[in-house]
Amino acid sequence: MGFFDQFPxxxxxxxxxxxxHRLNSRHSAVIQRNVDWIKGARVLDIASHDGRWAFAALQAGAAHVTGIEPRQELIDNAITTFREYDTAPSRFSFLCGDVFDLIKGKQFDVVFCLGFFYHTMRHAELFDLIERTGAKFVVIDTEVTPTVDEVQEQANGDPRLVYANPYGVQMLLDQVDNEQMAWSDSLTRNGYTIVGRPSxxxxxxxxxxxxFSIEVFNWTDFFSRNPHVIPSMADYSEGWRDTFFCER
Ligand SMILES: C[S@@+](CC[C@H](N)C(=O)[O-])C[C@H]1O[C@@H](n2cnc3c(N)ncnc32)[C@H](O)[C@@H]1O
Structure with a gap:
């Protein structure tokens, strides 16, 4: 039985x-692998959506979770679910709005940035703001440039000599009235805003x-052990999504 099967x-x-299969597989990478970091931690869940990862963090022993999510209806869903599953209100809070406004001045031990890093063009700024929370451990689960399009780094020790753009970002448009996409911002025109999928x-x-030092979840190994989940994990199995663990 997967984690979310207990909380349907x-x-x-x-x-x-x-x-x-998708939520339970992601749970293995985001939560199960990282229980030692999560236990007792103050966790920030960026783009907390319906509370799925904030809730999973509490179940894994987090002391407190804060969710930031601009869509109030999703926060309402989260709060109803947390109540239904008897979660003490003192252990969670949800802030409604844009992460770039609401993250400032707050301290956390662990930050989740799940399904959001490709719904913004402000990657460096977001990393800066995450670093300023004081977090020692950050999980970034994000779409990335498809493996076939990726340019490898050729480290030569000179930060100004970078050839062929290995650190590229693919520009895309997000439809801002879609619940899974970017919230409307100053870049929005005709219902779409500009976002970027990093390599x-x-x-x-x-x-x-x-x-931060960084590790990447071994989805190839996971899929070889769990081939039945592949149909609901095409973005990961086809090489255009990955899960990164940053620690310091
Ligand atoms: C693809 S969903 C990811 C949901 C969940 N974190 C997950 O990984 O399963 C993207 C979420 O980002 C939220 N979002 C969009 N723009 C945001 C912003 N500026 N600040 C915080 N959250 C935002 C959306 O409302 C949506 O809930």
């Missing part, structure tokens, strides 16, 4: 890939710059 309300409170080397470049 999460299969009904979101339209953003709420599939059992894997770009995520590593940012982590290193802000003082």
């Amino acid at each position: 309300r999460f299969y009904t409170t979101s339209q953003t890939s709420p599939y059992p 894997r080397p770009a995520v590593k470049f940012l982590a290193k710059h802000f003082g």
